[in-house]
Amino acid sequence: MKKRIVHVLLIVVIVVNMLAFPNLNLLRSPENPNLALDATISASSYEVDATNASKAIDGDVNTHWGTAQNRAKDEWINLSFDEAKTVKQMSLLFERSDENQNITGYKIEGKINGTFVTIFEKYEKAKQEEKIVLTESIEVTELKLTILDATGGTINWVNVGVKEFEVYADEVVKVNEEVDVNHVREAVISASTIEENLDRLNAQKANDGNKDTRWASDYTSLTNQWLKADFDEYTKIQELHIYFLNRDVSPNNSNIQSFSVKYTNLAGEEVYALQNYNNTSVTENSWTTDVKVKLETPIIAKNITLCDFVGVAPSYNNISIREFEAYSNEQGERYTLDTVIATLQAGEVPISDETFQLPVVPEGFDIKLNGADLEQIIASNGKVVHPLVDKTVQVSFEVTDLVTNESKITSDIPYVVKGRHQADEGANEKPVVIPEIQEWTSNTTDTLDIQTIDKVVYTNDSLGTIVDEFILDYESQTGITLTKEKNDSEQANAFNFIVDAPDNLLGDEGYTMDILADRVIARSESTTGNMYAMQTILQMNKQNRLSYNIGSMRDYPRFKVRGFLFDVARKPISMELIKEVSRTMRYYKMNDLQLHLSDNYIFLEKYGKGDQENEAFKAYDAFRLETSLTNDEGESPTAEDYYFTKEEFKTYINSERSMGMRIVPEIDVPAHANSFTKIWPEIMVKNKVSSLNGNRPLIDHIDVSKQSAIDKIKEIFDEYTKGADPVFDS
Structure with a gap:
């Protein structure tokens, strides 16, 4: 029985399935060259001149030595050196891929003291890339690779090929030198301690790519704290970035005065890359948060550790690092979205x-x-x-x-x-109204006597209704009855309201107002803007009933929607009171009134649940709009104590719209819907209770899992939104 691996001279280590040779980033220094490049090579055979033996040591992975056709077993190539060479590692790159490999055994012999000795042999399918590292170096004058056995492989072609046969005096280490990449980002990171063992402050927060998170140590001695990044492979490091926390307690900036950097080198030793590196001082007891260190000489590291911290702070004196970064090349002025x-x-x-x-x-x-x-x-x-x-x-x-x-x-x-005028601190102050006038200028202390104003002049019929309202409000405030005149020209002794855009950006809610010695001139591109100018005048009357400060204003809202939600369902509210509310809102230049039209008493647990849940229909509810929808018994969801007809509600929406007020009707579904579920109980949620209160039945909820319930909701809304003249027409 053959041994699969025979160690004849020395114990060896085999590392296989490396990255493809063309993509290898190996630490090949001038001190550790590929000795095969200077060797003399011979071979047992070759197929054609393009595949002669020299192709196996030309340093080009796109060429190869190939044996003559149908020759594989016992074929060899021999490297001869001009003098004895120290050998620690040999690397083979065969022609065929792992999947298609046909070599099932090979050996390498070295000529030591004039005699060939087997230093490695293998009796199993080879990898395309084989790395052979000897436990101890040897001195040889020749190296010979012999194919012990081979098949036709997947392509049924019995010959063998070697792209490269490399020989080194020292082990060649694969090193990651990818530029412009933060290598710590993919490293395994660990730390000495974590503040209060909080997961949100763990070591992984220092390499998550997010400078809004951080690692924080506990409050034991800073010199014993460390943060370590372990790389998958040896990595070249040229520049370090450490982003300390910008503290919100004294001292601000960073409390870290100095630190060191250790790393594990190729010899497996932990050594210093930086020792007691002094951070840049910002104030007497604070230091910069963003530290960038360029190493004078790049290091090759298996891991890198921040350590030996020295920090100064009267309280919370620990280490907080938002992000730790390490690069293979100098970054120079490198920008990110955050830094930009x-x-x-x-x-x-x-x-x-x-x-x-x-x-x-x-x-x-x-x-x-x-x-x-x-x-x-x-x-x-x-x-x-x-x-x-x-x-x-x-x-x-x-x-x-x-x-x-x-x-x-x-x-x-x-x-x-920058403004069109210089502010004059000695001139008239801006009138005090709500909300505050956005822009004001005056160059005088003179005023306009209110008693000299006796009429309202307006330029456009669209202003007629709001002028009428203004005249009534003005008389209520001052006792002065103003006359009304339509005229294209501004008049003295008058409030002049002009439909004309003062500039391109004021919009339909903005206006300008010039208060002169004998008149007031307001301009806006719309009725609404002129209406808001009128509200400013009415509020100015509250400040001073005798005179107005002469000056100019340019006024407009900061927010597009300035609203109020009014629940008119749980309690009956008359249309007269609603109109008074919307009028008051316009006085304060609000523009959005949401009317909550349907709801019910919420605490239904006071009535019963389960078999008694229908008792909750006795709770107060109201739907405040007229409707033509009824159940089979002719019952309607419309409230019996008070409701709005469709016509009066539509009229109210339109009249307020003409005054610049948006009315937003709200019908509350699928919850708070007792008004509907008591009329159509087939659409209600049955025999269930609230997740917030186990005694509260859900009969005021429409069961939207039923298509019939969805259809009913649509039918309710369609009554007010569909048709030639809908109630809700916008």
Whole structure:
């Protein structure tokens, strides 16, 4: 019985199935060259000149030595050196892949002191790539590879080929030298301790690629703490990045004054790459958070450890590292989305700029405007309308890495947009109204006497209704009855309301108002904007019933929706009171009233559950809209104590819309629906209780698992949203 592996001279180690030779990144230094490149080679045979013996030692994996056809067993190649060579490792790259390999046995002999001695032999299918490392080096003058046995393989062709036969005096170690890659990201990371053993502060947070997470040590001696990254393979390290926590307690910045870096080298020894590295001081007792270290000489490491920390802090004196990175090459000015965003600072828009100028970002990144909190000054397309005086606008950007196509939105960044006028601290102050007037300028202390105003002039018929309302409200406040006049020209001794866009960005809710010595002139592109100007005047009357400060304002909302939700279901609320609420909302320039039209008493556990759950239908409920829908007994879900007819509700929606108020009707389903389930009990949830209260039945829930229930909900909504003249028409 043949031995599968015979160690004749020395014990050897075989490492197989390495990466393909063309992709190997091996530590081949000038001190450890491939000795075969300088050898003289001969062979038992070769098929053609293109596959002669020299092709096995030419350093080119695209060529090979190939035996003559139908010759494999006992074929050989022999390397002869001009003098004795020390050999520690031999590497073979056969022609055929692992799957197609036909060599089933080979041996290597070395000529030692004039005699060939077998130093390795193998009696099993070879791998395409074979690495043979001797436990002890030998001195040889020749090396001979002999094929002991072979088959035709998967292609049924009986010959053998060797792409490369390499010989080294020392072991060749595979080293990862991939550039521009953070090798710690894929490393196995561990730490000495974890603060309070909290998972959110574990060692893996230091190599998760997220600088918003962190590893934190416990509060024992800092010099005994460490953070270690173990690589899968030996790795070249040229530059280190350590991102310490920017502390929110004293001292701010980082508390780490110094640290060391150890690594395990090729000899398996743990040695220092850096010892007692001094961090850069920021203040007397704080140091920089983002540390970048370029090693004078690159290291080859199996692992790398941050250790020997020295930190100073009166409290919370531990180590917090947001991210640990190691690179094979110098990074120079390397940017990420986070670092690019961090460079974006507060800015200024000069009076000469009519378009917002985007900040400059590094090559490889793109930036565009995400939006501004005041789009009446900086629009989404970058157009700028300068305010009356300097005003701060919060601006957000979208930054994109053009390599990864990853994007991030910045937080708000303040920009001062320069105004058309200089603020005069000695002049009239801005009128006090709610919400605050956005822009105001005045260059005088003079005022307009309210008693001199005796009429309202308006330019467009669309303003007629709100002018009537304003005249009534004004008289209620001041006792002065204003006359009403439609005129295309502004008039003295009048409130003048003009439908005309003051600029391109104010929008339909914005307006300007010029308070002059003998008149008030308000402009807006819409009825709504003019209506809000009227509310400002009415509120100014509350501040001073005798006069208005002369000056100019440009006013507009910051938020598109300024709303209020009014529950008119659980308690009956008259239409008159609802109108009063929406009128009050417009007074404060709110524009969205949501009316909660259906609901019921929630605490149904007071009535019963199980067999008694229908007792909960005795709880108060209401659906406040007229409906034509009934059950088979002719019963309607509409509340009997108070409800709105379809006509009056539609009229209310339309009248408020003409005044700039959006009415949002809400019919509450599938829960809080007693008004519907008591009329159509077949659609209710039966014999179940709330997950929040085991005694509360769910009969006020519509069972949406039933198609009939879905159809009923649609039927209810369709009554108000469908048809030629629906109640809910928007």
